[in-house]
Amino acid sequence: MTKSKAKQNGKTLMIVEDEVLVALILRDELEDAGYQVLDLTDRRDEAIEVAKASQPDLALVNIQLAGNDDGVELAENLKGLGIPVLFISGQVSRACSARTVAIGSLPKPYDAADMVLAVDYLLARLGGDPSRPRPTRLEVFEGDGFSLAPAA
Numbered sequence: 001m002t003k004s005k006a007k008q009n010g011k012t013l014m015i016v017e018d019e020v021l022v023a024l025i026l027r028d029e030l031e032d033a034g035y036q037v038l039d040l041t042d043r044r045d046e047a048i049e050v051a052k053a054s055q056p057d058l059a060l061v062n063i064q065l066a067g068n069d070d071g072v073e074l075a076e077n078l079k080g081l082g083i084p085v086l087f088i089s090g091q092v093s094r095a096c097s098a099r100t101v102a103i104g105s106l107p108k109p110y111d112a113a114d115m116v117l118a119v120d121y122l123l124a125r126l127g128g129d130p131s132r133p134r135p136t137r138l139e140v141f142e143g144d145g146f147s148l149a150p151a152a
Helices: 003-009 020-032 044-054 071-080 092-097 112-126
Strands: 012-016 058-061 085-087
Touching: 012 020, 012 044, 020 112, 044 058, 044 071, 058 071, 058 112, 071 085, 085 112
Parallel strands: 012 058, 058 085
Antiparallel strands: none
16 A cells, blocks of 8 residues: 555554554554554553544554553453454464454564555455455454455
8 A cells, every 4th residue: 555545545543552662663664654643552541542532443452561451351442432453462362362352463573564564454354345465474353343344
């Protein structure tokens, strides 16, 4: 996706990650790809407030958050607000067991370019465009949580 195309989409992302350096790298790479990224947070309550105020198109959520906050619990809250979640965590089995509250998982370690491809793919699918190839390391939770099927 070209930078101008993404900006024309007006797609907004939220990153909830307890590793500051990881969050900053992701933010920079996603902004370079043309996405608007909301203020970074590493806590569940802050993320819920940001989500309610801004209604991002997609939330990238680590499972282990600061202050013993739980990303799976946050994903449940975000799903209730109508915001799809992509887990960005090394806790692969936990992400898979929480597949009803997220649309997919990109396991750590990943590079920021892989994240851009995953975000592009998921937002296209959510928008009804099934034409993009699924990035190799992205696990998509088909049939659970949000529908990624193309609109009929």
